[in-house]
Amino acid sequence: MTANQQHMIDVYRSAQRGEIAPPMPGLHDWDAVREIRDHRRATRQGRPGPLRRAAARILAAARGGGSAARPCA
Incomplete structure (x- = not known):
């Protein structure tokens, strides 16, 4: 089955x-292609790319800190 045939089936099903x-x-x-x-x-x-x-950012927020360095204990 080609991509066009599958698309026609999907369009029918969604309708x-x-x-x-x-x-x-x-x-x-x-x-x-541009994103790659x-x-x-x-x-x-x-x-780092946008995903990294x-x-x-998410990991830094979850750890409770921003970009501030943590003191060594």
Whole structure:
């Protein structure tokens, strides 16, 4: 089954259920390619990508601190 055939089945099924139809295949391909390119550029330069920055922010908030250094005990 091709992607177009599967999409037609999904559109029919969503219409029967009264749901929003899924996006057409290939609609967001260039967005995904850009995100991969940006991620690779960021990792090549030694900078963390947006996912790692978000994870670091969440972990810092969960530990109860920001970017302040903790004293050694």
